[in-house]
Amino acid sequence: MRFSLTTKLFLAILTVCAAVMVMQTMAMRYGFEQGFLGYLNDQGRQSMNEARPLITAAYKKHNNWDFMRNNLSTWIQTLRPPITAAEIRRGPSAADQSGAIVRMGLLDENLSWVSGNPSVNKDSMRLPIIVDKNTVGWIAMVPFEDVLAPGESRFLESQLRIMILIATVSLVIVAVFTFLIARSILRRVRNLAKGTHILAKGDYTSRIAPGARDELGTLADDFNRMAQALENNERTRRAFMADISHELRTPLAVIQAEIEAIQDNIRSASPESLSMMHGEVQQLNTLIGNLHQLSLTDAGFQQYRMVTLDLTSLIRHAATSMNVRFQQADLSLQLDLPSYALYLKGDESRLQQLFSNLLENALRYTDSGGQVLIRGEKQSDTITISIADSPPGVTPEKLDRLFERFYRVEESRNRASGGSGLGLAICRNIVEAHNGKIQAHASALGGLEIRLQFPAL
Ligand SMILES: Nc1ncnc2c1ncn2[C@@H]1O[C@H](COP(=O)(O)OP(=O)(O)OP(=O)(O)O)[C@@H](O)[C@H]1O
Ligand SMILES: [Mg+2]
Known part of the structure; x- marks a missing residue:
């Protein structure tokens, strides 16, 4: 029943x-x-x-x-x-x-x-x-x-009568109370059910008024948070898909136009046009590689192989491998790392990727003749790494947006330099998978400073 x-x-x-x-x-x-x-x-x-x-x-x-x-x-x-x-x-x-x-x-x-x-x-x-x-x-x-025997039965009888009276009154009170309580609780449960139903149908704007501060109120709050997260995810997913198609379409359109011009004999397949097309293909390749990295580094998708690592030697290694390119770009790369090791639990290849992305940015977005400084220190149980460079910097209102996918400060300039706007998004994924934080600030050198924080071992 x-x-x-x-x-x-x-x-x-x-x-x-x-x-x-x-x-x-x-x-x-x-x-x-x-x-x-x-x-x-x-x-x-x-x-x-x-x-x-x-x-x-x-x-x-x-x-x-x-x-x-x-x-x-x-x-x-x-x-x-x-x-x-x-x-x-x-x-x-x-x-x-x-x-x-x-x-x-x-x-x-x-x-x-x-x-x-x-x-x-x-x-x-x-x-x-x-x-x-x-x-x-x-x-x-x-x-x-x-x-007392005869009197006692009278006593019992009167007790029984009182009991019946109390039972009847209680029944009425219980009925009224239950009706009132049930009405208010059920109204909220029905609201929850209705909201969930709407959400299940794919309308992520569905929200529920929490009402009183009790378990149902908490449930409604959690529901709203979940709906908000779903709505955000959905918005990001749509924007991401739109961005991907746009990013893929641009180089493809250039290549297609070039090929069609050659086919229509408007242009001949000169070494310049071939190298231009090669450049576009390379850009597509980088983009697809970055998209792949992005999906791999998304915490939850990628199995990170966490081992005990020393961040100082990892950073030294990354800096050494980029040294020649920094010299060619007429940039000075300085390290200010402690003499002791900075141990953390991390995935070595992902952390290498993190620092190579950040150094690549510093190299790409610092005017020649400038400098790049990498600092590391440990305070209680937090390791802080900062990568600061000289101009150009990023205006304060754009600092937070740097970590968004496909976000580039100067679209045309960066496109020319081959940036897809995914590097820092990948960096954020990697840092968060290590329970760390990544932030962008204006650097004391006049450019950009990326500050990383990791829990130390
Ligand atoms: N060190 C820096 N100094 C100044 N601006 C920077 C610096 N690092 C990043 N930026 C700005 O932030 C934007 C986003 O950087 P991000 O690394 O995410 O993408 P990208 O370098 O353009 O492309 P990708 O790294 O995917 O090849 C860059 O386009 C650039 O405008
Ligand atoms: Mg980059």
């Missing part, structure tokens, strides 16, 4: 109410029997104790019970001798006030009834009356429960 949330909630609250009511009734009965009746019986026992010497004295006077047998007035007088003024002043004892005397009776040594309450018998609560070390009789008392 399938219950709706409202029904389940209703049944749960109702069950709790019913359980509380039953337990409360049981506790009341237990308290009444153990507490109140127990107290009365204790009082009765105390009364019997008080009466015992009076009855013993009476017996001693007559040496048998005949004077008392079937003689209620003697029984009463024996138990209650004339009241003295002192007694009135003192006030009656609690035992007297519980009506214990009327419940008392006398049994002889054979436990046969002699006088007093006719209901007392050998099963009653009793105390022996001892004369000269012989038990000559018993003072007995009807327990309060027995006296």
